[in-house]
Amino acid sequence: MLTYRQLPPSEREAIIARTSKQLLSRYVREDQPLTVQVMDADHEEPIELPAGAVTLLLDILGAMASGQGVTIIPEDAELTTVQAADILHVSRPFLIKLLDEGQIPYRRVGKHRRIRMEDVMNYKRTIDQQREAVLDQLVADAQDQDMGYD
Numbered sequence: 001m002l003t004y005r006q007l008p009p010s011e012r013e014a015i016i017a018r019t020s021k022q023l024l025s026r027y028v029r030e031d032q033p034l035t036v037q038v039m040d041a042d043h044e045e046p047i048e049l050p051a052g053a054v055t056l057l058l059d060i061l062g063a064m065a066s067g068q069g070v071t072i073i074p075e076d077a078e079l080t081t082v083q084a085a086d087i088l089h090v091s092r093p094f095l096i097k098l099l100d101e102g103q104i105p106y107r108r109v110g111k112h113r114r115i116r117m118e119d120v121m122n123y124k125r126t127i128d129q130q131r132e133a134v135l136d137q138l139v140a141d142a143q144d145q146d147m148g149y150d
Contacts, residue, residue, distance in 0.1 A: 003077065006060075008069040017064035024061070028054055075121070078107075078114040087120055098123070 009017060027034060035048045049057070056072075063070050073079070079087070084104075085095040099106050099113060104123045106115045 003074075004070075004072045006064070006070045008067055009064045014065055014067050017061045021058055021061035021065055024054075025058060028058065073117050075118050077117040079117055079120060081113050081115070084115045084120050087117075088124060 031051045033048050033050050034054045035046050038045050038047055060070050060072075073083075073087075081092050081095055081099070085092045088095065090098075095104075096113075098104050099115070104115060105119050106113045108114070
C-alpha cells in the first residue's frame, strides 16, 4: 500500500511552501493540466502535471505553509482501526462502536478489523454534512429569535 507521511515542516519549509503555493496558484486553471519547467544545474525539462495532481499539490503546500504534516493514503487502501480512528480524530474504542453499530463497513482479517479508506471518508463526509446542517439550523433559530445575528 502506497502511504506517504510528511511530518510537520520546519519554519523554513513552511515559508517555502507558502511562497510556492502563491506562485503556482497563479497558473492553475480548473480541471486543466499544468506544464511546469524544471530547471536543474545540468538541464531543463518541461513536465505536464494532471489537473488532479496540481490540486493535490496546492493542498499539500497549503497544509505545509500552515505548519501541518501531511499524510497521503490511496482511496482503495485498507486501514487498521488505529489508522481509521486517527483519520476521524476519534478514539479507537469509539471507532469500534461505530463499526459494531454498522455505521462504517469493515471486514475481518483473522481477529483484526480492516476498514476501506473510501468507507472512512464517506462516513466523515456524512458526519460533516450533518454537523453543517445542525449549525445552519442553529443560526436560523438565532436569527428567528432576533439574537443579534443578521
